[in-house]
Every structure is written in C-alpha cells, then in structure tokens.
Amino acid sequence: MVLGPANRIAAFREGSVFTQEDRFLVNAGAYVLDPTVLDWIEPEVVQDFGRDVFPRMLAAGRRLAGHVMEAGGYCVALDTPESVAMGRALVDRGSVRLTEPGMIVTRTPFRVAFGGVRFAFGMAISHYMYVMVNRRVIDRKIILHYSQSETVDRLEDIRHDLVREALRTQGLRDSIEMASIADLPAGTGIGSSGAFLVGLLLALHHQRRDYVTSDRLAEEAGRIERDIWKTESGRQDPYFAAFGGVAAIETDNEGRTGVHRVNLSSDSLADLVANTHLYYTGLRQRPDRTPAKPDDQERLADLGREAFEAVRQADFDRWGALLDEHWRATRSSTGDATPVHRIYDEARTHGHVLGGSLVGEGPGFLLLYC
Numbered sequence: 001m002v003l004g005p006a007n008r009i010a011a012f013r014e015g016s017v018f019t020q021e022d023r024f025l026v027n028a029g030a031y032v033l034d035p036t037v038l039d040w041i042e043p044e045v046v047q048d049f050g051r052d053v054f055p056r057m058l059a060a061g062r063r064l065a066g067h068v069m070e071a072g073g074y075c076v077a078l079d080t081p082e083s084v085a086m087g088r089a090l091v092d093r094g095s096v097r098l099t100e101p102g103m104i105v106t107r108t109p110f111r112v113a114f115g116g117v118r119f120a121f122g123m124a125i126s127h128y129m130y131v132m133v134n135r136r137v138i139d140r141k142i143i144l145h146y147s148q149s150e151t152v153d154r155l156e157d158i159r160h161d162l163v164r165e166a167l168r169t170q171g172l173r174d175s176i177e178m179a180s181i182a183d184l185p186a187g188t189g190i191g192s193s194g195a196f197l198v199g200l201l202l203a204l205h206h207q208r209r210d211y212v213t214s215d216r217l218a219e220e221a222g223r224i225e226r227d228i229w230k231t232e233s234g235r236q237d238p239y240f241a242a243f244g245g246v247a248a249i250e251t252d253n254e255g256r257t258g259v260h261r262v263n264l265s266s267d268s269l270a271d272l273v274a275n276t277h278l279y280y281t282g283l284r285q286r287p288d289r290t291p292a293k294p295d296d297q298e299r300l301a302d303l304g305r306e307a308f309e310a311v312r313q314a315d316f317d318r319w320g321a322l323l324d325e326h327w328r329a330t331r332s333s334t335g336d337a338t339p340v341h342r343i344y345d346e347a348r349t350h351g352h353v354l355g356g357s358l359v360g361e362g363p364g365f366l367l368l369y370c
Helices: 035-040 049-059 081-093 161-169 192-207 214-229 237-243 266-275 294-312 316-331 339-350
Strands: 009-011 104-115 119-135 142-145 149-152 176-182 246-251 257-261 276-280 355-358 365-369
Touching: 009 049, 035 049, 104 192, 104 237, 104 294, 104 316, 104 365, 119 192, 119 237, 119 294, 161 192, 161 214, 176 192, 192 214, 192 237, 214 237, 214 257, 237 246, 237 257, 246 294, 266 276, 266 316, 294 316, 316 355, 316 365, 339 355, 339 365
Parallel strands: 142 176
Antiparallel strands: 104 119, 119 176, 119 246, 142 149, 246 257, 276 365, 355 365
C-alpha cells in the first residue's frame, strides 16, 4: 500500500511492483468503512478489498486514508490453510515470538430494566463500569483495587467473591492486578455487579488471547453470580451489560436465555431518549420488599413483554403507561410509606409524568417517562 500526503492512500500494489522510493506498508488490520462502500462491491462476484474494491474506488476519485502502525514486527498473511500452518510453525520454532498483551481496559454499560425473572425489558445507558487488568511481572501477588484494596498471595485469600471466582474460572491464580472505576455508585439497582463481572471476564479472556462472544461472556458471568448468591434475581443483568442497546432478555423453563433486540429508527430512538429521564434519589438502603409470588412474577414478566412490544412499535405513550402499571404492581410489595414513593407521587401529580419505575431492587435511581 502506498500512502501520500495526510496519509491518503495513493495506490495498492503487490509486493513485486514496489519501487525503491515506496514505503513497504502492509494492508492489514481493521477497516473502518462508510456504509456507501458496500455499493462498490459487485453482487455475486468474489472480490478482495485490497485488490478489487479499493483500487476501483481510487480510480473513481474516492478518498481513502490509512493509519500507520509504527510498532514494527513480523507480518505474515494468514489467508490460506497453508499460511496458517506456516505461521504456527514459526511460533513453535521460536522464530516469531507473540508479545504478551499489555494492560486491558474494558467498559461495560449499566442498565435500566423492568419485568420479571423470566422476561425483562430494558436498555443500556451511557454510564459505565471500567475494569483494568494487568499481569504483574515483578512478583506473583494478586492486587485488587475497588471500593476496598486487597493484596494477597493466594487465590483462596481474595475477599471479593466475584473476582475470586472469575479468576478461578479463567485458571489464573497469581501475578494479576485489577482495578475498577464506576460512573455511578454501587448498590443503587443499575446492574453494577453484572457490568463489573462482564467487564472483568472480558479483560481476563483478552489477557489469554481468548476472544469470546457476547452470549458466552454473559452466560459465564451469570453462572458465577448464581453460584455465589444462589438466586435467579438479576439473571438478565450480565446480558444487558454484554449486549448493550435496547433489548428484551428471556429465560425459558430449561434455563436457556435469549436476547431479543429492538432496532429503532434514529428519530424514534431520539424521541424515546428525550422523554425518558433517569433521576438519582440519593437513597441507598433498599426498601423492605416481600418476595414476589409466582403469580406476581408472571404478571411482571407479562408487563415486560408488553413494554417490549410497545417500544418496538415506537408506541412510547403506551410504554409510559406500562411503567406506571409496573410501579403499582411492585409497590404492593414495598408499601406506600417510603421516600421514593412520595417522590414518584409528587412527579405524577405535578410533573406531567406518564409512568415510572425503580431501576432494579434498589431505590437509588428512578426512571420516569414524560
């Protein structure tokens, strides 16, 4: 690949036709494409971006740019079974050494959701949990930084249950340092433990060069949470964190979990966001809540299904009314005297609010639709 001024791509050339003045740059890595690039791909014809599509665009005067990775190193094409075997042989012989990953930083979203254990509808929000993981090279200690700090020599001595079990599932017993930072406080019902665990597992997988699907990541996180807390509550949280976006999470009687995405137009999404408000109440103590009976759980799941259909059809006034129904259904299990209920009643009376819901089981965040 030949670059001109401002890193504009001037030409794509095979290795044998490079001139002495050319820089020997390899067309590799990731492409960032405008959707209109797909119009340059001829239907039902096998084509290559570097040999066919991009040269065709350059010939038509379209602008393409490249980013130069200056790290250097050894490059080998892995586009045929033979080249993959050759690359593996080079590594096995020690002719090529794979570098260890550096610090891994992950960002996973918090969520707002409502519904029951078997079916919940919700959406990721633009506030996040950040997890940083790095392998230690000067000793074999495990060092953790979260709301507390830990420095231990053995996996079994870690006090943080989620971290200990996440490291155990990945076969990591020492020489690791982890830190977490959150945009929002824990214990407020926005799915922080699920977001933390998904971010941590993702970082640990990447440290091992094991790139996992969102579905597998969510299932691993959910399994750890269920094994530790012995409850199905919050089963959907890792899926909201792993998949993001607007979605419904459904679990069948066999324990299999599926993700149903909602794809809204940009105008509909803007309308939903403009009229949906999330407020921090400042409350941290959870209200006294009587566990929902099976019939109540099914009713909450039905409300989640109805909300999913309303938002999918961009019927947002119906979505607001369903929020109010959900509020009243859960209110019966918490009583009427809590501060957050008084906040909601005031908003409904004077704030032109169609409906609202506590976010999760904590009283920290109140979701309102106006």
